[in-house]
Amino acid sequence: MGDQPGFFEIDDRLKRLSGLGDQLEAVRAAVDCETFRPDLNAALVYSDGSQGGRPPFDPVMMFKILVIPANNLSDERTEFLINDRLSFMRFLGLSLADRVPDARPIWLFREQLTKAGAIKPLFERFDAMVREAGYIAMSGQIVDASLIAAPRQRTTNDEKNAIKEGRIPDEGKEKPAKLRHKDRDARWTVKFTKAKLREDGSSPTVDLAIPVFGYQNPISIDRGFGFVRQWSATDAAASAGRRLREGLLDKTTTASGVGADTAYRSAANEEVIRKNGFVSHVHRKKPKGRAMPEAIRRANNAKSKIRSKVEHGFAAQKGRMDLFIRTIGIARATVKIGRANLVYNIQRLLFPRRIAVA
Numbered sequence: 001m002g003d004q005p006g007f008f009e010i011d012d013r014l015k016r017l018s019g020l021g022d023q024l025e026a027v028r029a030a031v032d033c034e035t036f037r038p039d040l041n042a043a044l045v046y047s048d049g050s051q052g053g054r055p056p057f058d059p060v061m062m063f064k065i066l067v068i069p070a071n072n073l074s075d076e077r078t079e080f081l082i083n084d085r086l087s088f089m090r091f092l093g094l095s096l097a098d099r100v101p102d103a104r105p106i107w108l109f110r111e112q113l114t115k116a117g118a119i120k121p122l123f124e125r126f127d128a129m130v131r132e133a134g135y136i137a138m139s140g141q142i143v144d145a146s147l148i149a150a151p152r153q154r155t156t157n158d159e160k161n162a163i164k165e166g167r168i169p170d171e172g173k174e175k176p177a178k179l180r181h182k183d184r185d186a187r188w189t190v191k192f193t194k195a196k197l198r199e200d201g202s203s204p205t206v207d208l209a210i211p212v213f214g215y216q217n218p219i220s221i222d223r224g225f226g227f228v229r230q231w232s233a234t235d236a237a238a239s240a241g242r243r244l245r246e247g248l249l250d251k252t253t254t255a256s257g258v259g260a261d262t263a264y265r266s267a268a269n270e271e272v273i274r275k276n277g278f279v280s281h282v283h284r285k286k287p288k289g290r291a292m293p294e295a296i297r298r299a300n301n302a303k304s305k306i307r308s309k310v311e312h313g314f315a316a317q318k319g320r321m322d323l324f325i326r327t328i329g330i331a332r333a334t335v336k337i338g339r340a341n342l343v344y345n346i347q348r349l350l351f352p353r354r355i356a357v358a
Contacts, residue, residue: 010086010096017087024068024091026350031129033060039125043118044109057101061092062109063122065101067343072322075103114331119338123231126342130227130349139224140257140281141250142307143264145240146314148337150186150214150325185330187237188213212236214325215333217317218243219341220250221310223257227348228313228341233334240264245272257281259307281306313344 018025040059065078068088073081079102082088094100101109113119159169163184191210216238220230229250232243240263249258249272258273259281273280283300286292292300317323317340325333 013086014090017090022087022090023347023350024087026353027067027346028091030349030353031126031346033064035129036060036063036122036125039118039121043116043121044112057105057109059109061094062101062106064092065106066110066113066339067346072324072326075106078106079103110332110335114335119335119342123338123342123345126345127227127229130345133349135225135227135349135352137222137224137227137229137250137253138255139222140255140259141220141222141229141253142310143218143220143244143248143258143260144307144310144314145216145218145243145263146317147189147191147212147236148215148217148323148325148333149212150183150333152213153183153186155182181328183328185235185333186214186325187235189236215330215337216240217314217337217341218248219310219313220248221313222250222253223255223259223306223309225348225352226309226312227345229253231338231341233330233337235330241266241269244269249273249276249278251276259303261307283307313341313348316344316347317341 037060040063044059065082068078068091079100082092082094082100089095089098089100113122155163155169159182162169163182168179169182189212191212193208193210214236216234216236218232218234218240219228221228229252230248232246232248234243244260244264245268256277256279258278260283262283262285265282265285269282270280273282281303283303284296321340321343323336323340325336327333327336
């Protein structure tokens with residue numbers, strides 16, 4: 001009996017975790033996850049229990065498992081950590097005696113959300129909560145996109161051509177099990193980045209071109225609070241500028257400014273921005289064969305200081321969340337990307353609350 005933890009010992013350990021700054025406890029205090037229950041019940045199809053069998057886990061608890069700020073955990077690792085960590089159990093409302101979902105129910109829950117297309121309604125539900133709390137977009141918006149890597153596929157030239165044409169590769173028809181492990185929605189693209197200066201301080205003649213295979217996360221954030229207000233998910237090769245014309249603009253913002261880099265500078269985008277009553281703060285491109293005019297260069301520099309705020313969200317997703325698409329297909333990738341945007345907003349909500357307390 002002496003080796004068994006008592007109630008007061010566990011309670012003391014939880015109080016110590018709170019004193020050390022348990023972020024999950026802060027999330028639980030800031031976000032009422034019961035608000036998501038109607039959307040979860042609408043998306044999930046559970047039996048009424050008349051046929052027997054083990055009752056399903058509470059959908060709100062399963063949803064909280066998906067928003068634990070450790071986005072790149074496998075389902076098996078998630079199961080282990082829920083059993084191992086008191087902070088995870090407290091966040092999920094579990095005691096040491098409660099049944100903990102294993103990897104299979106976690107996977108099934110995420111698959112049901114994928115098939116129901118529920119990640120968008122859940123994201124919009126939280127955005128409504130943020131607005132009701134007073135965090136209304138009133139300072140303009142910034143549009144940008146981030147490449148999210150996925151495992152590189154080993155495909156033959158015939159398979160690549162078939163995938164680009166929207167056909168099933170011949171080998172896939174003969175080996176359907178192998179086809180299920182082929183991501184036919186992800187695409188290759190090239191990311192250009194500035195080359196580092198040489199040791200003598202001179203600039204290299206060419207920039208770096210980095211090939212990336214995977215997906216893209218186009219978002220629109222509000223300039224004031226930094227919340228992601230609109231988002232979508234595409235393959236990595238999709239045109240970033242076109243997303244602005246496909247619902248990426250946040251039309252509920254009360255400010256008119258729209259900031260973006262030169263990838264979004266086009267006559268079609270400028271027309272869409274104008275028709276929706278916004279003012280374009282999109283970077284201007286350098287004229288071909290001529291030096292950048294000084295006035296445009298200064299204007300672009302001023303816009304960059306504002307537009308750089310969008311990079312904070314991408315840095316958080318790729319840094320703390322270690323965002324990486326390990327699933328197969330655009331439907332599952334959309335859930336993964338949408339979950340990352342939702343978790344980022346939840347973490348972002350804690351920031352002004354900490355400032356208010358301080």
